[in-house]
Amino acid sequence: MTAVQARIHVSRPGFDLDVALSVAPGETVAIMGPSGAGKSTLLDALAGLVPLSDGRIVLDQDEVSTPRFQLAAARRGTVLLGQDPHLFPHLSARENVAFGPRAAGMPARVARSLAQEWLVRVGLADAGQRRPADLSGGQQQRVAIARALAASPRLVLLDEPLTSLDPVTADGIRALLAEHLVGRTCVLVTHDAVDAVAFADRVAVIEAGRLTQEGTVREVLAAPATAFVASLAGLNRVVGVPASGGVVVDGVLIEGRGDLLPAAEGAAIFRPGDVRIVGAETPGSWPTLVVRVEPTIAGARVHTATGGIAVDVSLDELAVRGLGPGAQVTLAVDPERVRIRPA
Structure with missing residues (x-):
């Protein structure tokens, strides 16, 4: 060898x-x-x-x-x-x-x-x-x-x-x-x-x-270190400014588990399947726009404007909500499902 x-x-x-x-x-x-x-x-x-x-x-x-x-x-x-x-x-x-x-x-x-x-x-x-x-x-x-x-x-x-x-x-x-x-x-x-x-x-x-x-x-x-590796793993990886309990991405606080220590940037890592489309009054949620919709075997992956965050939805949800490019949605993700790491 x-x-x-x-x-x-x-x-x-x-x-x-x-x-x-x-x-x-x-x-x-x-x-x-x-x-x-x-x-x-x-x-x-x-x-x-x-x-x-x-x-x-x-x-x-x-x-x-x-x-x-x-x-x-x-x-x-x-x-x-x-x-x-x-x-x-x-x-x-x-x-x-x-x-x-x-x-x-x-x-x-x-x-x-x-x-x-x-x-x-x-x-x-x-x-x-x-x-x-x-x-x-x-x-x-x-x-x-x-x-x-x-x-x-x-x-x-x-x-x-x-x-x-x-x-x-x-x-x-x-x-x-x-x-x-x-x-x-x-x-x-x-x-x-x-x-x-x-x-x-x-x-x-x-x-x-x-x-x-x-x-x-x-x-x-x-634990993808770049957006490319995150895409390979089928994960969201969004980079923002460290804040108490998470990172701020495009003005939105995404909370999660992890320790940033003294880092100039932090990354929030989570699965598209853990992101939910919710009502506007939901605590911890944020409004954003749909950028594009990508078909998947199980339904569709909706890519949004805030940090490029993707969310997986069923075909029924896609049709009922009318989730085409330009549609406004409100998203939320359970902080227990988010890992916070230095970027």
Whole structure:
């Protein structure tokens, strides 16, 4: 199992990524962040596809990247699997899987036997002779996973490998990866909190090229440090001025539990499902305007003008109250349901 110690600084016009990353042997770290934050660039740097402007990458005791030196991607023992399986179209599934071991010097017969073992593991025992064009998208991704792991990589890099798959197929591939990543060192880029929970021991959040939060998956999702992480966790996170018992957001006091200590700003964190639409005379309530309405599986999520606070409502409540953009509502949330933290 491989350890990773890296400080990755990649700078180009209009883009600057500067992130320190540590991965313990056998650990999976999920990299999350908004589009354009630098997640895929980080993976490309680890794979040896992007040179560093500054910093260094060390796999175990081997320095593989510095601004002056870059070990070739084919020689550093990493595999990168993305949304596109990138299978060789002229080779059968078995020969695709056997490619890595054969390139490493394994005899052809042994490599093909190993490839067949991996096809069995990924549920494609009878697909060895078929070419990629004769396989479904999910089957191609299974072959790509088998090809990646058959090469016995020291570091597995996954760049949103489930994004292009339908939900049923993605669930199958997710279970397959969760099984075969056990004990392997892996860095996973994903937009999906479900993938982070399924695969990762830790999560690192990158925003605008900088690390903004890291910790175990549940720690990060339970206590989001930024609005982006709160959106991943499906929580409201509103920042305001510390006040007795809570924080003041857009002139509204939101009370809750927690200790701000001496903090310049405080954040109130609570679930959209804990916010209620109430009468104007309700103690602790505040008036606001509906900005937009987002359909959900169970009903709708109403986004409001005060701090961007969201409230979950049923379809019946949405229709009865006429909750379209511009509608005025009065909201309240039980202080026992609100956590107050330094921002």
